[in-house]
Amino acid sequence: MDSSRRGAIWFFFLLPHLYLISSSLSCLPDHEKALLRFKSKLLDNPQVSWRSGFQKWNSSSDCCNLEGVTCRGLHLSSDSPKSVVELRVGALAQGFSVADLSPIFEIRTLIRLDASYCVLHGGIPKKGLSRLSQLEHLDMSGNHLNDSIPLQIYNLTKLKQLDLSDNSLSGRLSSNIGNLRKLEVLNLENNALSGSIPPEIGKLFNLLILSLAYNGLTGAIPSSLSNLTELQKLDLSSNSLSSIIPVTIGAWQNVSELYLQRNSLSGSIPASIGKLRNLKSLHLSENFLTGFVPSSLFELKKLTALYIGNNRLSWNDSVAISPRCFFSELSLQSSGMAGEIPWWLSGQKKLQLLDLRDNELSGSIPPWLAYLGVPTLLFGRNMLTGVLPPSLFSSQLVVIDFSGNELGGELPKNIGNASSLEMLVLSGNSFHGPLPETISNLSLLWMLDLANNFFSGDILPAFKSGPSHLDLSGNHFSGPFPMSMPNANLNSLEFLDLHDNNITGALPLYLAELPSLRIVSLRGNSIAGSIPVPLSKLQHLQFLDLSCNHLTGQIPSELGSLPYLQFTHNNESYYNDFFASDSSEYYNEHLTLNWKGTIIYIRTIKINLYLSLDLSNNQLSGQIPPSLGNLRALKSLNFSFNNLTGEIPDSLGKLKVVESLSLAHNMLSGEIPRSFEELGELTTLDLSSNKLVGNIPAGGQMSTMTNPDSYANNDRLCGFQIAVDCETAAPTEDPLGSGDDWEEDQTWFSWEAMLVGYSFGFVVAVVIVSFTKVPNPWLTFQGSGRSSRALAA
Ligand SMILES: *[C@@H]1O[C@H](CO)[C@@H](O)[C@H](O)[C@H]1NC(C)=O
Ligand SMILES: *[C@@H]1O[C@H](CO)[C@@H](O)[C@H](O)[C@H]1NC(C)=O
Ligand SMILES: *[C@@H]1O[C@H](CO)[C@@H](O)[C@H](O)[C@H]1NC(C)=O
Ligand SMILES: *[C@@H]1O[C@H](CO)[C@@H](O)[C@H](O)[C@H]1NC(C)=O
Ligand SMILES: *[C@@H]1O[C@H](CO)[C@@H](O)[C@H](O)[C@H]1NC(C)=O
Ligand SMILES: *[C@@H]1O[C@H](CO)[C@@H](O)[C@H](O)[C@H]1NC(C)=O
Ligand SMILES: *[C@@H]1O[C@H](CO)[C@@H](O)[C@H](O)[C@H]1NC(C)=O
Ligand SMILES: *[C@@H]1O[C@H](CO)[C@@H](O)[C@H](O)[C@H]1NC(C)=O
Ligand SMILES: *[C@@H]1O[C@H](CO)[C@@H](O)[C@H](O)[C@H]1NC(C)=O
Ligand SMILES: *[C@@H]1O[C@H](CO)[C@@H](O)[C@H](O)[C@H]1NC(C)=O
Ligand SMILES: *[C@@H]1O[C@H](CO)[C@@H](O)[C@H](O)[C@H]1NC(C)=O
Numbered sequence: 001m002d003s004s005r006r007g008a009i010w011f012f013f014l015l016p017h018l019y020l021i022s023s024s025l026s027c028l029p030d031h032e033k034a035l036l037r038f039k040s041k042l043l044d045n046p047q048v049s050w051r052s053g054f055q056k057w058n059s060s061s062d063c064c065n066l067e068g069v070t071c072r073g074l075h076l077s078s079d080s081p082k083s084v085v086e087l088r089v090g091a092l093a094q095g096f097s098v099a100d101l102s103p104i105f106e107i108r109t110l111i112r113l114d115a116s117y118c119v120l121h122g123g124i125p126k127k128g129l130s131r132l133s134q135l136e137h138l139d140m141s142g143n144h145l146n147d148s149i150p151l152q153i154y155n156l157t158k159l160k161q162l163d164l165s166d167n168s169l170s171g172r173l174s175s176n177i178g179n180l181r182k183l184e185v186l187n188l189e190n191n192a193l194s195g196s197i198p199p200e201i202g203k204l205f206n207l208l209i210l211s212l213a214y215n216g217l218t219g220a221i222p223s224s225l226s227n228l229t230e231l232q233k234l235d236l237s238s239n240s241l242s243s244i245i246p247v248t249i250g251a252w253q254n255v256s257e258l259y260l261q262r263n264s265l266s267g268s269i270p271a272s273i274g275k276l277r278n279l280k281s282l283h284l285s286e287n288f289l290t291g292f293v294p295s296s297l298f299e300l301k302k303l304t305a306l307y308i309g310n311n312r313l314s315w316n317d318s319v320a321i322s323p324r325c326f327f328s329e330l331s332l333q334s335s336g337m338a339g340e341i342p343w344w345l346s347g348q349k350k351l352q353l354l355d356l357r358d359n360e361l362s363g364s365i366p367p368w369l370a371y372l373g374v375p376t377l378l379f380g381r382n383m384l385t386g387v388l389p390p391s392l393f394s395s396q397l398v399v400i401d402f403s404g405n406e407l408g409g410e411l412p413k414n415i416g417n418a419s420s421l422e423m424l425v426l427s428g429n430s431f432h433g434p435l436p437e438t439i440s441n442l443s444l445l446w447m448l449d450l451a452n453n454f455f456s457g458d459i460l461p462a463f464k465s466g467p468s469h470l471d472l473s474g475n476h477f478s479g480p481f482p483m484s485m486p487n488a489n490l491n492s493l494e495f496l497d498l499h500d501n502n503i504t505g506a507l508p509l510y511l512a513e514l515p516s517l518r519i520v521s522l523r524g525n526s527i528a529g530s531i532p533v534p535l536s537k538l539q540h541l542q543f544l545d546l547s548c549n550h551l552t553g554q555i556p557s558e559l560g561s562l563p564y565l566q567f568t569h570n571n572e573s574y575y576n577d578f579f580a581s582d583s584s585e586y587y588n589e590h591l592t593l594n595w596k597g598t599i600i601y602i603r604t605i606k607i608n609l610y611l612s613l614d615l616s617n618n619q620l621s622g623q624i625p626p627s628l629g630n631l632r633a634l635k636s637l638n639f640s641f642n643n644l645t646g647e648i649p650d651s652l653g654k655l656k657v658v659e660s661l662s663l664a665h666n667m668l669s670g671e672i673p674r675s676f677e678e679l680g681e682l683t684t685l686d687l688s689s690n691k692l693v694g695n696i697p698a699g700g701q702m703s704t705m706t707n708p709d710s711y712a713n714n715d716r717l718c719g720f721q722i723a724v725d726c727e728t729a730a731p732t733e734d735p736l737g738s739g740d741d742w743e744e745d746q747t748w749f750s751w752e753a754m755l756v757g758y759s760f761g762f763v764v765a766v767v768i769v770s771f772t773k774v775p776n777p778w779l780t781f782q783g784s785g786r787s788s789r790a791l792a793a
């Protein structure tokens with residue numbers, strides 16, 4: 001949840017409340033007992049972490065002095081005992097279950113109960129809450145609450161503020177919600193609520209803020225909402241596309257992510273929404289709303305934030321739009337806009353964010369756009385033509401995205417004027433010429449994406465304070481590798497993509513001095529020389545693609561000590577700082593990676609799943625260093641199309657999570673290591689076109705590597721995978737003593753018989769294995785594997 005939205009909600013929570021607070025007398029004995037019982041419940045729960053002095057607190061000190069507790073005198077006379085009226089549970093303790101709260105519900109005078117962000121789990125208590133009939137403020141946001149919202153909540157008719165956001169609540173919203181006539185703030189966002197929005201919500205005439213965003217609500221937006229004329233903020237966004245689950249399943253090589261669509265709000269935006277005359281902020285994006293964008297939206301005089309992108313909306317061209325408000329945030333991404341950038345925007349002088357990505361806007365960029373001075377300008381994936389007006393690059397500009405348009409010409413020389421620029425994204429256009437030198441003056445720039453244009457030259461900007469994401473791939477940059485990089489400060493560079501250019505020369509040593517490098521792709525250039533040993537010191541390197549160059553020499557054995565690739569990472573949080581930046585909030589976009597031989601698009605936030613070493617298609621020679629078996633986190637390794645000789649090291653069997661392994665088109669000799677049976681996650685194997693001999697290991701994961709192409713074009717391989725009988729395949733030098741013959745035959749026989757019997761099972765098993773990525777025990781041909789090895793020995 002972004003902070004500005006939370007902020008708006010909290011503002012209303014913190015409206016001042018006037019209570020008579022006297023300090024002389026202690027709280028009511030009943031209330032003190034309730035708190036003591038609460039404490040003793042928590043004492044029984046080892047998971048609790050205590051806050052302030054609650055664990056040490058006892059009846060000898062006033063409960064009204066506890067942090068998080070507010071009392072109020074019952075009578076105006078100051079010597080009567082006080083009752084607890086406000087309780088902020090999180091100030092007492094964290095990490096307990098809802099059941100532990102039960103003593104709290106005896107404090108019936110509570111007006112405000114704040115149990116937000118205190119690691120609370122379980123379902124919302126039913127009976128307990130219904131006792132707190134005086135409650136005006138209930139906040140249980142940011143916990144692990146599950147199950148549905150109990151009906152008892154709708155009986156708390158004095159509630160003014162109800163916040164259950166950021167939990168895992170499911171089920172439907174009851175029509176009883178209409179009972180809560182005094183509600184001013186209703187925030188249920190980021191749960192798993194389903195069903196439709198009950199029309200009774202239109203009875204909550206006092207609502208100022210309503211958010212049901214990030215749920216799985218379906219059905220139409222009830223027209224009764226238009227009765228909520230006090231409403232200032234309405235957020236129904238993202239009731240779709242909210243669960244994004246990454247998939248790296250070998251069988252689906254080109255599917256890097258699977259989008260599971262939740263159900264979502266449908267129907268049109270009710271034109272009557274134009275009656276919400278106090279509305280300041282309207283979020284309806286990421287649903288399946290259809291029909292025209294109602295022109296009544298633009299009649300709302302107080303509206304400053306409008307997010308209606310990523311629906312199925314369109315615009316009625318015969319309706320002239322002339323907003324009666326000044327927007328500060330206008331997000332119309334993928335909203336069916338066509339034609340020129342609409343003229344009505346030229347009057348919008350207060351815009352901070354303009355997002356028109358994924359529309360069909362054409363024509364050139366109008367000069368007035370520059371004069372609006374919008375800090376965040378997002379026009380990616382439209383059909384705009386012409387050049388970038390130099391006047392766009394003013395000091396206000398923070399994020400600019402014109403990627404995927406048809407713009408051309410050179411970049412304006414004054415780009416360095418945009419001294420606040422953080423992201424410059426112009427990939428996929430037809431820009432040409434050199435990069436303007438003044439780019440190097442942009443000290444806040446962290447993302448420079450100029451991929452897939454026609455930029456040329458042999459000079460890179462000498463960044464004074466370099467970006468962390470630099471993508472110049474698919475251009476015509478040429479000349480010896482260093483370009484001007486050594487002069488630049490690239491200490492924060494994490495992502496370096498120069499693939500498909502015309503860079504020559506050797507890999508410079510200073511690459512190894514860039515401490516933050518994680519992802520390096522230099523594929524498809526003309527880089528020569530050997531792989532510098534110091535590269536192996538890069539602490540964070542997780543993805544190195546040097547394929548399709550002219551590298552020579554040996555693979556340095558030191559690469560086996562690349563720190564990041566040595567330890568398995570099943571810990572996503574480690575990576576979530578990647579591309580962490582305020583401006584990335586709008587820009588959680590995709591990276592292009594060469595993954596297992598296919599170009600894929602992944603979300604930057606999922607980058608942690610991709611750990612790869614690709615040295616394919618060079619002229620590397622010598623042996624594969626056994627030390628590479630230490631790269632236990634590696635998921636993809638490709639050394640194909642080189643001149644590697646010698647045997648495949650046994651140690652590669654230690655690459656426990658490798659999913660794709662290609663050593664094809666080399667001159668590798670000897671046998672396929674038996675240790676390959678241990679590669680439990682392997683789904684793609686290519687050993688073709690080498691000089692390998694002997695038995696293909698048949699047990700473990702190798703029993704699923706049944707594509708004969710994986711072994712094609714070798715010297716004398718045999719095994720069931722290529723339907724070559726090992727006994728007849730290795731007739732020349734059979735070292736077996738005659739005494740062993742019978743036994744071996746016996747094993748061989750049963751092994752073959754199993755194959756026939758399991759041929760159907762195999763197909764099923766391969767599918768299962770590729771989906772679950774666990775070795776399937778009933779496919780382990782232990783005996784046969786051993787005997788086959790003996791045969792060839
Ligand atoms: C109550 O707490 C105070 C200070 O924390 C301590 O001195 C006192 O002994 C405690 N009394 C009881 C009855 O536990
Ligand atoms: C809710 O969470 C509790 C504790 O975390 C768990 O025991 C219970 O099974 C969950 N209930 C549902 C319906 O998911
Ligand atoms: C809510 O209050 C009504 C009237 O007092 C009562 O009949 C009903 O049982 C209550 N509902 C729940 C769920 O407690
Ligand atoms: C809005 O309120 C009016 C009067 O309170 C009521 O007659 C009408 O039915 C309501 N409209 C909707 C759509 O609920
Ligand atoms: C994946 O690749 C297959 C064949 O290579 C192709 O038919 C399919 O369309 C691709 N799927 C996606 C989502 O790119
Ligand atoms: C578009 O708006 C015009 C003017 O309000 C209206 O006459 C026309 O019916 C609308 N078009 C459609 C398809 O609804
Ligand atoms: C923009 O850059 C140009 C050339 O570099 C310079 O002459 C001009 O003064 C700059 N404008 C602003 C507003 O900084
Ligand atoms: C970069 O900025 C400095 C001072 O702000 C200025 O002197 C210099 O000319 C600028 N360099 C470029 C290439 O614009
Ligand atoms: C690379 O350079 C060669 C010769 O200089 C040229 O023929 C080729 O078109 C260039 N390729 C690219 C992608 O710029
Ligand atoms: C995840 O990684 C971070 C950073 O290395 C570490 O501090 C944290 O303990 C790890 N968490 C788990 C659950 O492994
Ligand atoms: C390995 O590299 C070669 C040459 O670059 C490429 O053709 C092939 O698709 C790659 N295979 C895998 C599985 O990565």
Ligand SMILES: *[C@@H]1O[C@H](CO)[C@@H](O)[C@H](O)[C@H]1NC(C)=O
Pocket residue numbers: 619621642643
């Ligand atoms: C591979 O090495 C042999 C000799 O070791 C050499 O003749 C051949 O040209 C090399 N092939 C390539 C593609 O570098």
